[in-house]
Amino acid sequence: MLPPDEHSVLGDFNQTVFASEGITATFSKRHSNYIITLQDKGQTREYAVHYTFGFYPLQQYLLDIGNGKLQAFDIAWDSRPRDQGGQRWFYPNSNHSNDPASEFHWTRHLNNWNSRCAECHSTGLDKNYDPASGQYQTRYQEVNVACEACHGPAAEHVRMAQAGQLQSKPRAGLTTHFAPPLSFQFKQNAGIARAPSQTTAKTQQAQQINACGGCHSRRQIIGEPDPARPYHDQYRLTLLHDPLYFADGQIRDEVFVLGSFMQSKMHQQGVTCTHCHDAHSGDIKIQGNGLCSQCHAGSVYDTATHHQHKADSAGSLCINCHMPATTYMGIDPRRDHSFSIPAQPQTDAPNACQQCHQEPALTGPNPATEFGILNSRARKSDALALRAMSDYINNREHPSIRRATLLDLASALPARLTVETLAQQLQSGDALMRRAAVNASQVLPLDMRWTVLSRHINDASADVRFSIAQQLAPALPHLASGDALVLQTLLAEHRAQLAHSNDLPGGLASLAAIELHTGNSNNAITTLEQALAIAPDYLPALLNLAAIYRSLDNNEQEHHYLKQALSAHQDNAAAQHAYGLFLIRDNQKAQAIRHLRRATEAEPSQARYFYVYAVALDAADQTSAAIDTLQVANQRWPNHYDILMALVQYLEKSQRKAESWPYLSQLSAIAPNDTAVRQRIDQLKQQE
Structure with a gap:
C-alpha cells in the first residue's frame, strides 16, 4: 500500500478506457493526481486514487467514498508481463456486479479497506470506527507493512542504533526476536x-x-x-x-x-x-x-x-x-x-493428479483421504460416523486442526459418545481442541453445560474463553447471583473481543446475540440495525430481527424483516424456510408449503428443512409426498434420526409398514436401545 506516484502506480492512466456491462471507466492523470472517471446509467463521477494496493500479479486502487471509507475499486490492473496475458485492466472478482445494491459492488462492505484490508497491509492500525454514525477516522503508524508489524515496538532498538550499541547485538531492543x-x-x-x-x-x-x-x-x-x-x-x-x-x-x-x-x-x-x-x-x-x-x-x-x-x-x-x-x-x-x-476419489475434493491426468492411479493409505471421508460424513451429521470421529479426535497423532474440525461438527450429533469426547478434550493442552470441545457442549442441556464449562471459565486461551462466553451466555438469567457475577465478568471480556469486529456485519450480529441472551432486546435490535446499515441485505441480521420481533409479539415487524430477507435472498434456503414457518403460524398453510418446498430446493439446505417440509405435507394430507421428500433427505443426510423415524411413521400411516424395514434397520444401528424402534421391529417380525 503506497501513495500514488510515478513509481507506485503500475496501471495505464493515459486516458485508457475500460468498458463492461454498461459501465465505462476512464483512467487518466491530471497534474500529480491519478483519476478514475466512472460513467454509469447516465451519471458521471470522478474519483482520485488515494493509494495503490498490491503490486503483483495485480494492483488495485483505493478510492474515498466519504465517511472515512476507502474502497478497493473493482477494476484492477493486471501487472503480469504482456506475454502472460497481463498489462490490462480487468475485473478480479468473477462475482462482480454493477448493481450498487449487490454486496459485491465496489462501494459495499466487502471491498472496504478499513475493515477488511488495512489491519494486514499497514502498521499500527487504529480503525476508529463509530457504529452509531457508520464513520471511520482510521489512522496508522506506517502506511505499509513495516518492522514493528512483526517485531513489535522498536523505540529501544532505535535508541540503541542511534547510540551505536547494536554492533554486537543486532536484534537487541526488539520486543519479538x-x-x-x-x-x-x-x-x-x-x-x-x-x-x-x-x-x-x-x-x-x-x-x-x-x-x-x-x-x-x-x-x-x-x-x-x-x-x-x-x-x-x-x-x-x-x-x-x-x-x-x-x-x-x-x-x-x-x-x-x-x-x-x-x-x-x-x-x-x-x-x-x-x-x-x-x-x-x-x-x-x-x-x-x-x-x-x-x-x-x-x-x-x-x-x-x-x-x-x-x-x-x-x-x-x-x-x-x-x-x-x-x-x-x-x-x-x-x-x-x-x-x-493427492487425494483418492472418495471425496468431493480436487485431485492434484487430475491437473494433468483424467484417471489418477493411486493406491495405499492416505491421511487426507481418511480425514476427508470422516469430515464428509460429519458434514452430513451422519450418526454412524460418530465412533470413528471420536477415535480420530482422541488420536493425538492427527493434526489438531483436523481433530478440532470433527469435534466442532460433533455438536450436531447429541450422544453419550459426543459428551465423553468433549469432556476428554476439555483437558487438552491444545487451545484449538479445548475450543472445539466447548463448541460441542451445545449438545448439553443448559444447566449441565454450566456445570461442565464453569470450571473452565478462566481458561488460559482468549479463544477458548470466547467460545465459553458464547455457550454460557443463555444461562445468565438462570444463575444464582454469585455465578451470575462470574459470568458477567466473562461476558464483559467477550464484548471487548467482539468490539474488534464492530465494523463487520458478522461481528455486530454476534454482539447482538450476547445482548439478547442477557435480556437486552432493545440493544440487540439497535446492534442488528447497525449491521444492516453496513450491509442492508445481511441475512443473519434480517432473520434475527424477525425472530426478536416474534418474541415480542410484533407480527408486523417480524413480517417486514422476513419479506426483506426473502426479497434479497430468494434462492437462499434459510430465508425460504423462515418465511414458510411464518406463514404456518399465520395459518396460510398452502402458501407456507410452497416456501418450505423452496427451502429444500435451495442452498444451503439442511436436513431439518426437509423434515419440516415433510411434516407440513403430511398435515395437508399429502403423506405420500412427505414420504418421497424424506427419502430424498435420507440420501443426502443418511442416518438422521428424525428423518428416519418420520419415514417409518408415515409409511405406517399409509399402510406401507413392510417398506419401513431398511429405515428401521438404520434406526437400530443409530439408536439400538430406543424403545420405539425396538417395538416397531418386534411388531414387524410378528407380522411376518
Missing part, C-alpha cells in the same frame, strides 16, 4: 530429516505463527494484535469447514495458508515459515525441488521411482503434486500448504 530457523538433520541414512530438538523447533514455530499467522490465516481478531503474544489470544482461527475448505482439508476459498499448514506433517514436526520463505521478501529460499530436499532426501524423493514422471518435467516438481494451486482474483494462484498426498 526471531532466531535463525533450526536446521533439520538427516540421521542414520533416513530419507527425512528431523529437528535435533523438538522442543526448540516447536518453540520457534510458535513464535513465528504468533507473528506471521495473524495476516496469513482466515480468522477473526479477538485481541490487540501483538507479535509477541500467543496466536490464540489475538485471533480466532477458522476451522476446516465448508465452503472454505474441501472435505479433505484442501483450500477452496481464500484462506491465507495457516489453516492449511497446520494440517501438515511439517507443522507437526516443527517446521517454520522461514525454513522455506525469506521473512522480509516472502520469496522462497531455493527454487525447484531443492527447497523440499532440505528435509526430504533427493536420492529418495527426487526420483522417478517416487514421483513417477520424467526428470525436469512439470510432474517431477514436488509442489505440483503436494501443493496444488487454486487461482483467486482471476489471476493470482495460491498453493495449498497442507502438503498432502
